[in-house]
Amino acid sequence: MLKDFTLRDPAGAKYTAAVLIYIACAYTGGWIALFSPVLAINLLGVLLCTHSMIIAAYLLHDCGHSAVFLSAAGNARLGHVLNWITGSCYGRYEDIRHKHMRHHIDNCDPVSWDYRSFLKRHPLIEGTVKGAEWAYIPAVEILMHTMLVLAPWVIESKRQQRARTLAIACIRGGLLLAVLLVNAKAFALYVLCQLLLLTVLRFMDCYQHNYEVVFTLDDENAEFPHRGDAVFEQSNTYSNLLSHRYPWLNLLVLNFCYHNAHHQKPTLAWYRLPELDASMHAGQSPQALYFADQVRSFHKHRVARIHAEEYGADEVRSSLRAGNAVGVDALSFLTAF
Numbered sequence: 001m002l003k004d005f006t007l008r009d010p011a012g013a014k015y016t017a018a019v020l021i022y023i024a025c026a027y028t029g030g031w032i033a034l035f036s037p038v039l040a041i042n043l044l045g046v047l048l049c050t051h052s053m054i055i056a057a058y059l060l061h062d063c064g065h066s067a068v069f070l071s072a073a074g075n076a077r078l079g080h081v082l083n084w085i086t087g088s089c090y091g092r093y094e095d096i097r098h099k100h101m102r103h104h105i106d107n108c109d110p111v112s113w114d115y116r117s118f119l120k121r122h123p124l125i126e127g128t129v130k131g132a133e134w135a136y137i138p139a140v141e142i143l144m145h146t147m148l149v150l151a152p153w154v155i156e157s158k159r160q161q162r163a164r165t166l167a168i169a170c171i172r173g174g175l176l177l178a179v180l181l182v183n184a185k186a187f188a189l190y191v192l193c194q195l196l197l198l199t200v201l202r203f204m205d206c207y208q209h210n211y212e213v214v215f216t217l218d219d220e221n222a223e224f225p226h227r228g229d230a231v232f233e234q235s236n237t238y239s240n241l242l243s244h245r246y247p248w249l250n251l252l253v254l255n256f257c258y259h260n261a262h263h264q265k266p267t268l269a270w271y272r273l274p275e276l277d278a279s280m281h282a283g284q285s286p287q288a289l290y291f292a293d294q295v296r297s298f299h300k301h302r303v304a305r306i307h308a309e310e311y312g313a314d315e316v317r318s319s320l321r322a323g324n325a326v327g328v329d330a331l332s333f334l335t336a337f
Contacts, residue, residue, distance in 0.1 A: 004074035015271040026052035034186040050193040056085040058254035064097040065266045088334040090148040095336035107226040112217040112337045141198040144335040157218045206327035208259045210236040213309045240289040293320040301326040
């Protein structure tokens with residue numbers, strides 16, 4: 001069993017250990033702080049809990065690429081734990097990995113459930129979602145994570161997961177109910193942590209590609225025009241660094257923002273991505289996006305983005321600068337359907 005946890009990059013053991021210790025300490029400490037009667041400590045708890053879940057999500061992403069351990073079994077074991085920390089454990093780690101591999105191989109964003117059509121069939125829910133999104137509540141992501149629980153009863157390919165999902169819903173639901181009964185404030189603050197997590201993950205996904213959303217995740221025989229096309233992949237992938245001037249700030253999202261480097265070598269660990277990114281181009285990358293441009297477009301098109309099915313521009317970088325990039329919602333690797 002110990003062989004399962006042989007690191008892919010032994011030279012980076014200190015970085016792997018550091019991020020695992022950080023997730024464990026920040027998540028545990030964050031939860032403890034949520035129960036404090038002191039507001040300042042509560043706010044610190046929200047920051048710690050939220051950020052630990054963000055880092056857990058992106059390390060889970062690395063596990064899916066076998067970028068942490070050499071063996072698939074080792075990555076899966078860690079991935080299962082991280083999936084619980086992020087709160088997306090209703091969906092299987094194996095399904096998360098499968099969906100994300102399709103994204104990389106097929107050079108598109110494959111899904112199996114079209115929430116847009118669902119909203120159009122239910123105007124009352126659609127109106128509620130639009131109002132919530134206008135108020136910066138990530139309602140589409142809430143809908144998608146709700147579907148994680150309902151998927152075995154709605155999506156045929158998930159039918160065999162009913163018993164598993166029920167068991168997890170009882171366990172996690174029971175724990176959250178206990179928190180609510182013991183300390184309603186701590187429960188409310190944890191809900192806030194989850195909303196912040198979904199907002200950060202969605203912001204990072206929103207403009208990283210100029211791919212088409214296709215509804216063929218469950219169709220293994222589907223054909224894709226850009227499958228395996230490395231030139232298309234790189235020219236339609238964007239690196240949305242939090243900061244170009246202060247690279248250490250990109251560690252806040254575990255360097256997930258070095259997205260062109262990640263697509264160039266998906267098995268490369270998060271701490272190696274800046275070096276690869278620098279080696280891929282001389283000077284400023286033509287695929288680099290700027291944080292301020294993303295924030296402006298993210299805000300401007302927060303309601304229009306609900307029904308967007310493509311990234312909405314032939315060239316994301318220029319459209320972002322002009323404030324015309326709409327982006328796409330519901331692309332999280334955590335919602336594997």
